[in-house]
Amino acid sequence: MKKSIMKASNFLLVLMLGISTVTFAGNEDRVGSAGASHLLINPWARGSAIGDAGVANMNGLEGTFTNIAGLAFTDKTQIKFNYSNWMGSAGIALNSAGFAQRLSESSVISVSVQSLSYGDIPITTVANPEGNIGFFSPRANVFNVGYAKKFSSSISGGINFKVISENISNLKASGIAIDAGIRYVTGEKDQVKFGITLKNIGPVMRYKGDGLSQQVSYVSTGFIASLEQRSATYELPSLLSMGGSYDFIFSDNSKLNLALAFTANSFSKDQFRLGLDYGMISENMAFNLRAGYVYENGIITAENRSNALIGPTAGFSIDALVGKAKSALGLEYCARFAGVFGIIHTMGLTISLK
Numbered sequence: 546m547k548k549s550i551m552k553a554s555n556f557l558l559v560l561m562l563g564i565s566t567v568t569f570a571g572n573e574d575r576v577g578s579a580g581a582s583h584l585l586i587n588p589w590a591r592g593s594a595i596g597d598a599g600v601a602n603m604n605g606l607e608g609t610f611t612n613i614a615g616l617a618f619t620d621k622t623q624i625k626f627n628y629s630n631w632m633g634s635a636g637i638a639l640n641s642a643g644f645a646q647r648l649s650e651s652s653v654i655s656v657s658v659q660s661l662s663y664g665d666i667p668i669t670t671v672a673n674p675e676g677n678i679g680f681f682s683p684r685a686n687v688f689n690v691g692y693a694k695k696f697s698s699s700i701s702g703g704i705n706f707k708v709i710s711e712n713i714s715n716l717k718a719s720g721i722a723i724d725a726g727i728r729y730v731t732g733e734k735d736q737v738k739f740g741i742t743l744k745n746i747g748p749v750m751r752y753k754g755d756g757l758s759q760q761v762s763y764v765s766t767g768f769i770a771s772l773e774q775r776s777a778t779y780e781l782p783s784l785l786s787m788g789g790s791y792d793f794i795f796s797d798n799s800k801l802n803l804a805l806a807f808t809a810n811s812f813s814k815d816q817f818r819l820g821l822d823y824g825m826i827s828e829n830m831a832f833n834l835r836a837g838y839v840y841e842n843g844i845i846t847a848e849n850r851s852n853a854l855i856g857p858t859a860g861f862s863i864d865a866l867v868g869k870a871k872s873a874l875g876l877e878y879c880a881r882f883a884g885v886f887g888i889i890h891t892m893g894l895t896i897s898l899k
Contacts, residue, residue: 629889701727820836877895
């Protein structure tokens with residue numbers, strides 16, 4: 546037990562050292578100066594429905610985004626598929642899939658993929674400004690491998706490795722990043738939880754490809770050469786989130802979870818998050834109703850808003866408990882509101898085997 550607690554303490558120390566590098570890394574004056582901003586999108590419906598406030602209480606694959614330490618609470622095997630019409634009417638598709646597997650009594654591993662597709666865009670050139678010469682399809686992908694472990698009955702921690710890729714017709718960029726998190730659970734019925742996570746820590750990225758090359762003709766000699774330009778590097782949108790949650794237990798079959806979180810962003814405004822999750826369980830069915838709100842400075846008025854998402858979130862999930870082991874087959878939905886872009890719908894399927 547003491548050895549496990551020492552490992553957890555060392556893990557927390559490493560995390561806090563990372564926090565010291567990101568807490569003072571930037572401010573709201575740097576809004577828009579980072580790249581790979583799709584790393585800030587929660588691809589999962591249940592965590593999104595409570596405004597990403599579940600830093601301390603989201604479990605399984607949902608925890609791989611909000612706090613990787615939550616992966617340690619996977620029962621046995623979990624499979625998820627989610628789809629979002631990102632930015633509402635903008636025509637951007639976000640597809641996500643994940644798999645989590647318990648390796649031992651204390652450790653869990655996960656693999657997940659998120660893919661953003663921006664649709665087909667006409668190719669235009671100086672000679673063909675109106676197009677009619679084909680299409681290209683920009684994409685942004687994230688491949689995740691996560692690992693989480695329960696160090697004791699109260700402390701769990703995890704780490705998530707990401708491989709990031711972005712591409713258009715003739716340019717691409719790739720990079721790597723790491724998330725780390727820790728969670729603490731206490732209370733007679735484990736109803737009190739605290740969590741902290743550091744996300745998107747990695748080296749800078751840069752675009753490369755044929756799109757940066759052009760033919761140059763020297764008039765004096767007639768010599769034709771290929772000139773390749775270099776693109777500027779860009780940093781990843783690193784952040785620190787910390788939060789807590791409390792379960793109001795009404796009976797053996799119903800409870801209300803209140804979650805609060807704070808996110809310190811290196812390249813955008815800091816955010817305060819509130820989430821509510823009311824759950825009811827019958828003999829063979831579980832139903833959850835969720836709502837959340839994300840506040841940042843200036844979000845109330847359109848003139849001062851620097852975020853497309855205007856704050857409110859809502860959603861629900863229905864899980865059918867089947868078999869002797871009471872494994873869950875679940876449907877989930879989340880609505881996020883994006884002002885002039887409309888409503889972002891996230892829906893999907895979760896299979897949890899015990």
